[in-house]
Every structure is written in C-alpha cells, then in structure tokens.
Amino acid sequence: MRGFDTVIGDGTNDNKRHLFIVAARADKIGVVISFLLSAGSRSLPDLMLLTLVLLAQAGGAFVLLRGSVARGRKWVRSLIFAVGGVSGIVLIFGFLLMFARVARYFQVWTASWVRGSAMIWGMLTVLWMGSWLVWRALAGIVRPAHSAGRRGFLKVSGAALFAAPAAAVGYGVFVERLNIRLREQKIIIPGLAADLDGLRIAQITDIHLGPFLNERELAHAVAMANETIPHLALVTGDMISASRDPLDACLKQLAGLHSDAGIFGCLGNHEIYANAEDYATVQGARLGIRYLRSESVRLKFGGASMNLAGVDYQRFRTPYLTDAEKMIEPGAFNVLLSHNPDVFPVAVRQGYDLTVAGHTHGGQVRVEILREDLNVARFFTPYVDGLYREREKAIFVSRGIGTIGLPARLGAPPEVALVRLCRS
Numbered sequence: 001m002r003g004f005d006t007v008i009g010d011g012t013n014d015n016k017r018h019l020f021i022v023a024a025r026a027d028k029i030g031v032v033i034s035f036l037l038s039a040g041s042r043s044l045p046d047l048m049l050l051t052l053v054l055l056a057q058a059g060g061a062f063v064l065l066r067g068s069v070a071r072g073r074k075w076v077r078s079l080i081f082a083v084g085g086v087s088g089i090v091l092i093f094g095f096l097l098m099f100a101r102v103a104r105y106f107q108v109w110t111a112s113w114v115r116g117s118a119m120i121w122g123m124l125t126v127l128w129m130g131s132w133l134v135w136r137a138l139a140g141i142v143r144p145a146h147s148a149g150r151r152g153f154l155k156v157s158g159a160a161l162f163a164a165p166a167a168a169v170g171y172g173v174f175v176e177r178l179n180i181r182l183r184e185q186k187i188i189i190p191g192l193a194a195d196l197d198g199l200r201i202a203q204i205t206d207i208h209l210g211p212f213l214n215e216r217e218l219a220h221a222v223a224m225a226n227e228t229i230p231h232l233a234l235v236t237g238d239m240i241s242a243s244r245d246p247l248d249a250c251l252k253q254l255a256g257l258h259s260d261a262g263i264f265g266c267l268g269n270h271e272i273y274a275n276a277e278d279y280a281t282v283q284g285a286r287l288g289i290r291y292l293r294s295e296s297v298r299l300k301f302g303g304a305s306m307n308l309a310g311v312d313y314q315r316f317r318t319p320y321l322t323d324a325e326k327m328i329e330p331g332a333f334n335v336l337l338s339h340n341p342d343v344f345p346v347a348v349r350q351g352y353d354l355t356v357a358g359h360t361h362g363g364q365v366r367v368e369i370l371r372e373d374l375n376v377a378r379f380f381t382p383y384v385d386g387l388y389r390e391r392e393k394a395i396f397v398s399r400g401i402g403t404i405g406l407p408a409r410l411g412a413p414p415e416v417a418l419v420r421l422c423r424s
Contacts, residue, residue, distance in 0.1 A: 094118025195302030205358030206400025237268025362399030
C-alpha cells in the first residue's frame with residue numbers, strides 16, 4: 001500500500017488536485033471551528049444564556065406537542081416543529097451577529113435590530129415558560145375538575161400570566177426605553193468648602209448612539225442638562241456601541257453642553273471595543289470636550305478648588321486605578337471620573353472624595369421579587385444605580401440614556417443626572 005509521500009511523489013494531476021481540495025476544505029473547517037471556539041470563550045455568559053433559552057424553547061415545544069391541541073393533528077405538530085426550528089435559527093443568528101466578522105456583512109441598523117429582536121424573543125420565551133410553570137402550580141392547588149368557577153379562574157389567570165410578559169417587554173421597548181428623564185441627586189459631603197456648596201454637576205453617560213438611540217433623542221438629553229444651568233458638565237463614557245456607530249455625530253451633540261467650567265469626561269469599554277479612544281480624545285478636544293485619561297485638572301469655584309481626575313475604563317478583574325493615587329491633590333476636593341463603578345473601594349482607599357460613574361445602565365432590565373432587586377449588573381458590581389457611601393466618601397452611578405444588546409429598559413428608566421454637592 002502506498003502512503004501519502006508516494007501518492008504525492010507520483011506527480012499525477014488528479015491526485016494533486018484532490019489533495020489540494022481536501023486541504024482547502026480542512027483549512028476552512030479549521031477556521032470555522034477556531035472562530036466558534038474563540039467566540040465561545042470570549043462570550044461564555046452569552047453562550048450560556050443562549051443555551052438556556054434554547055432549552056426553554058425545547059421544553060415549551062415538548063409541552064405543546066403533548067397537549068390536547070397537537071394530539072392527533074399532524075399539521076399542528078408540523079407547525080410546532082417549524083416554528084421551533086425558525087426560532088432556534090433566529091436565536092443562533094442573533095448570537096452570531098454579536099461578532100464583527102459576521103455583523104460586517106449587514107447594515108448596522110439591520111444587524112442591531114435583528115440581534116436585539118432575537119434577545120427580546122428569547123427573553124419572552126423564557127418568561128412564558130416560567131408563566132406556564134406558575135400556571136401549572138396554580139392548577140395543582142385550585143383543582144378545577146369539579147368546579148366551573150375554578151376552571152374560569154384558571155383560564156383568566158392563565159391568560160393574564162401569558163399576556164403580562166409581552167405587555168411588560170412591549171412597554172420596555174416602545175415606552176420606557178425612550179422616556180428620558182432628569183434625575184436630581186443631592187450628595188452631602190462633610191467638610192465641603194463653602195464655595196462648593198450647591199455646586200451643580202450635569203452628567204450624561206452610556207449614550208450608545210446608534211440604532212437604539214438617535215441624534216434627536218441625544219439632543220433632547222443635552223437640552224435637559226443645559227436647562228439645569230450646571231457649573232460643570234460630565235460625559236462618562238460609552239458614547240457609541242461599535243466601530244460603525246456615529247461617533248462624530250455623538251461628539252457634535254455633546255459639544256452643545258454648556259457649563260461654567262466646561263465639559264470633561266472619561267472613556268468607556270465600548271470606546272475600546274470600537275478602537276476609538278484616541279480619535280474620541282482628539283476630536284473631542286477640537287469640539288471643547290476634554291477627556292481625562294489618567295490625568296487631572298484643577299478647577300476653581302470661587303475660593304475653592306476641585307481636583308477633577310479621570311481614567312479610562314478599568315478592565316474587569318484587573319488591578320484597578322493603578323497609579324491613580326498620584327493624581328490626588330491634598331487640600332482640594334478630589335473627584336474621580338470612572339466609567340465602571342466597581343473601582344469605588346479602591347478610589348476610597350486612595351483618597352477620592354467623590355466618584356462619578358455609569359456603565360451599569362441601572363441594570364437596564366430590573367425586577368423586584370420579595371424585596372430583592374434582580375438585574376444582570378449585580379453579577380458584576382454592587383454599585384448599580386444611584387448614591388453609595390463608604391465612610392465619608394461617595395459614589396454616584398447614573399443609569400445613562402442608552403441601551404446595549406436588548407433595546408429595552410424595565411425598572412431602570414434612562415436619565416440625565418444632576419448632582420448637587422451640599423455641606424449638609
């Protein structure tokens with residue numbers, strides 16, 4: 001029997017052509033497998049969530065196939081299989097659109113809304129499966145077999161349980177997501193200098209200008225901030241979501257902010273993902289927005305000094321605020337701008353009096369069950385929304401105005417924040 005070397009050595013064109021085709025196909029398969037493995041390792045939480053949703057949908061299909069409606073009706077069973085197959089394809093396609101090498105073949109608006117719609121559909125199916133489990137538990141308790149009233153109660157309660165998720169998600173997508181409001185937060189700082197008492201700081205964060213938030217809505221947010229007549233205006237990162245989003249348009253709108261001391265900011269994780277940190281810094285400076293990247297600036301308000309420092313996004317599970325203590329100015333009121341709020345304990349140890357952050361979107365989708373606030377952001381940081389204190393230091397975390405991934409907000413309405421510094 002001849003080995004590979006002998007075959008290749010024969011020099012026949014057919015053998016060479018065959019081996020070339022096999023090698024090319026193997027190379028393509030290897031590239032695909034490598035991509036899937038790397039994508040899975042980088043996006044393990046999303047992959048786990050996708051698996052959970054697919055399992056929930058499979059469970060739902062199994063329940064429907066065993067139901068009386070599908071029993072004995074071949075066309076109903078075929079419809080269930082078809083809808084389940086299409087649903088699975090849509091979910092997997094939405095997951096793949098998270099990656100630039102797939103999304104680049106589609107328009108930004110199309111890719112974002114297909115991905116977002118897949119996430120909404122996945123969330124709805126999980127909620128519906130949960131509703132069915134609750135309904136089954138109710139049926140076991142009520143036992144409607146011998147009572148028409150109980151059967152009627154179960155029908156009404158079942159309809160309500162299945163309608164509620166759709167109504168809630170619809171409200172989050174079409175109403176609350178676009179309902180930007182002004183939030184005023186008073187922060188008492190013991191020993192605050194008299195000339196800083198009552199200082200107004202306007203903050204806009206997590207804009208994510210693009211398919212889910214347009215220029216008109218951003219201009220409205222900027223106008224809201226200007227109506228507060230702030231002494232200082234801050235932009236704390238995530239102006240866009242991806243490299244193809246309109247960063248120039250976002251900077252142009254943000255340049256419309258007005259304050260006595262000017263516009264300052266820090267950069268977020270999505271500026272890193274879009275490879276836009278340097279561009280945003282340079283172009284922002286041309287428009288009057290100064291992004292503080294491991295640097296500080298001294299601001300004077302009357303006879304009092306504020307030392308305003310800023311850092312780029314601090315990567316999760318890495319040493320936070322390395323060398324940031326060198327930016328502390330003794331005798332001044334030290335304020336740190338950090339996109340992600342989980343740096344707060346380190347900022348306190350270093351001596352920052354106030355930290356201003358965003359990043360969490362306030363959880364974006366929040367549900368309170370048995371007085372427990374449930375949202376994804378809590379898996380990454382205890383500082384999700386609003387004011388937190390440690391000793392005499394404070395951090396304020398704004399929910400921001402945009403959304404990411406899921407084009408919806410529930411329990412975490414978008415906001416422009418106005419922070420008021422007070423002595424008491």
